[in-house]
Amino acid sequence: MLDRFHSSDVQINEDLNFSSLVSNPELLKGLTESGYQRPSPIQLKTIPLGRLGLDLIAQAKSGTGKTVVFSVIAIESIISALSKASSTAVQQDQQPRAVILAPTREIAVQIQDVILNLVRAGLKETITCHSMIGGMPIHKDKENLRRCSIVVGTPGRVRSLIDTGHLRTSQVRLLVLDEADKLMEEVFKDDVFAIAKGLGSQKQVMAFSATYDDDLLSQLDHLVKNPVYVMLSNGTPELADETQKSSSVFMRQTHLMEAKFAALEALLTHVPFYQAIVFLNHRSKAADLVKFLTRKGWPAMHIASGISQEERLAVMDKARKFELRVLVCSDLIARGIDIDRVNMVVNLDLPKDPETYLHRIGRTGRYGTAGLAVSLVHDAELRTVEILRQDFGITIQELSADDNTYVDLHQHSKNRHHERPLKVPEDQEQFIKLEAERIAGQQRGDTDDVIAGTQDDSRVENQQHDLAMAKRPARQGKKSKKKRRVIRDETEHSPLTPEQTPPVAGLAAESAPRVDEDVSGPSDIDHDALQGDDGYEPLLNEEAVDPPYPYQYQYQYPQYPHNAYATSSTNAPAA
């Protein structure tokens, strides 16, 4: 039976639960206690293949449960390996057996949390998992590596731990690349290939993402030998039931940021939501926006790569605990981040490419729930909207340019997106508290809506932005020359039914060792400068301090015209 609050993206037709996919009872208990009853389509199709030890390249829409796929495979593969070892060896075993790479520190920490939850119910003595990320003290990683079966980390840090011999690789039999297309970009590629080489040839490699383009897929082919492809979205991986709208919003011609901030505030006030993520391209504006929102009573904070890692983790923690209503950020958290109560995403600027657009809006509507994504679009950005729509087939509707803008959005969200209840009474109480604080704060701040220091007199340079978007090959009609074994959505079945899945886990490669192709040698890039996430700061400002960056151009806010447009999307729940 369809769950009322989950869309078709995460529903399976088969009458199955995780016991059909997972053999270890403690892991099953961990899945249940984490709230996972029935597998999603990507879990159903991919877990059996991964447990066989096959190399995989998997694609499924944002928020459909890819983390559980590779976490389960990693845990089962380790349990299987340990069951074959003698009990003394098991007791003495303290070496890493799986390495999971993610492009940002925040994603790595999130994956670690998922794994720790899964092993909590009886496996925590057997399976240890630590995140090893840039910006945190390396001596802690060295200590943790004395006993760590699963390493989750960012490429720069993991590579330097391997290079210095602190991360012993002789027992590692599984390498996972989360957000694999991102990890194949220039900024990470050398490190990822060096890690793959350092882990030796007897390993299973699995790659996951919501988006791949053909160039990046070709790069992956050098790393993942003979993979089975599980690709669950044909064409653009938009979430189900998305209808997108855009609307004109009156703003003044000058004081661009002031106008966008005001439009955002009106949006937050008119459209019901629990938590929102607001994306900006300039990190220097993030602090201004937080100041503005706080003055208006909104509990808001920002996260970007310019702040310390401890602060970044603290901000994420507050967002997850529902102590914030608005999280302002750069593309640092455009991918992978899963914050349960976020049901609105706002693009204050459009992102640099269509993939980032899809990843950003995928921060809401998680696991088939309802969500709303709104882009506040300037006249000069309309071309980018057209590119997203026409070349990449992303549905973005325009809202009427009249006073009904917010009424429309309100109706839209009132009928669908906001009907999802908060899950627990504590959340409801917290929501009421935050709303009361906001109203009080708003009353205080109403007399003072001049935003200090946000006036922007930069020139119109967003043609470069359009150009970058336009230069990307259109998704439709794009065909890979290479023949691939591809499993697509519900119409195609995995070659293996769950019943056929043998109790092997991850180590099939041992019987059929592969020889890795030559991979790049050590890069001369400073590992600690990269730390996994600098690829997320494409649009720099004078405050930026951590080179190198992969993007050459600098986008500046254009001058503001008389009107602006908002684009939005909703991912409504299944009826």
Ligand SMILES: Nc1ncnc2c1ncn2[C@@H]1O[C@H](COP(=O)(O)OP(=O)(O)OP(=O)(O)O)[C@@H](O)[C@H]1O
């Ligand atoms: N079988 C399941 N049943 C219920 N909830 C699930 C299940 N699997 C995953 N989830 C939940 O779905 C949400 C999204 O999962 P996850 O972060 O793994 O998605 P993802 O596919 O990796 O997304 P992204 O592409 O954005 O990284 C999480 O909150 C997770 O707890």
